[in-house]
Amino acid sequence: MKNIFLVAFFVLSGITAKAQDVNWISFEEALELNKTTPKPILVDLYTDWCGWCKRMDATTYKNEVIVKFINDNYYAVKMDGEGKNDITFKGRTFKFIQQGKSKYHELAAAIMNGKMSYPSTAFFNPEEQLIQTVPGYLQKERFEKILAYFSGEAYKSTPWKDFEKNFKSSL
Numbered sequence: 001m002k003n004i005f006l007v008a009f010f011v012l013s014g015i016t017a018k019a020q021d022v023n024w025i026s027f028e029e030a031l032e033l034n035k036t037t038p039k040p041i042l043v044d045l046y047t048d049w050c051g052w053c054k055r056m057d058a059t060t061y062k063n064e065v066i067v068k069f070i071n072d073n074y075y076a077v078k079m080d081g082e083g084k085n086d087i088t089f090k091g092r093t094f095k096f097i098q099q100g101k102s103k104y105h106e107l108a109a110a111i112m113n114g115k116m117s118y119p120s121t122a123f124f125n126p127e128e129q130l131i132q133t134v135p136g137y138l139q140k141e142r143f144e145k146i147l148a149y150f151s152g153e154a155y156k157s158t159p160w161k162d163f164e165k166n167f168k169s170s171l
Helices: 002-013 027-036 051-058 064-073 106-111 140-151 160-166
Strands: 041-046 075-080 087-089 092-094 096-099 102-105 120-124 130-135
Touching (some): 027 041, 041 106, 064 140, 075 106, 092 106, 096 106, 120 140, 130 140
Parallel strands (some): 041 075
Antiparallel strands (some): 041 120
């Protein structure tokens, strides 16, 4: 009975439970966790000045279906494309570079193949090999399909157009 009153109080007062957030970790943490429990790695490449990055954080990355899918199927990394910390990956140390007004992190540049576009979402397989980087803001409907495509083995054998045509959304 007490729980019913609490629920009624929260509903009437407009207080709602906070939706679960994506479990963001560092690139290094993802690599460490991947050693014992291999999973695909999703890397959200952003910058502090990027308006579309902020919008994707506020919309797509707040959708309950998207959040649950990411947390269940990926190690999720949020990487500042202009981050200053060194990151060691596959035996190489990637650093922050500043050349005049231009500044970037070498690993972000490598992941995006030099095409510095924010936001971008990179997908690595459990063997830590880059599968693909998808540039631009992604609405939840499109992002859900992309997440499903790269989380399993579909990308290895099914053309995107076929996968997209047969995809059943959970949104």
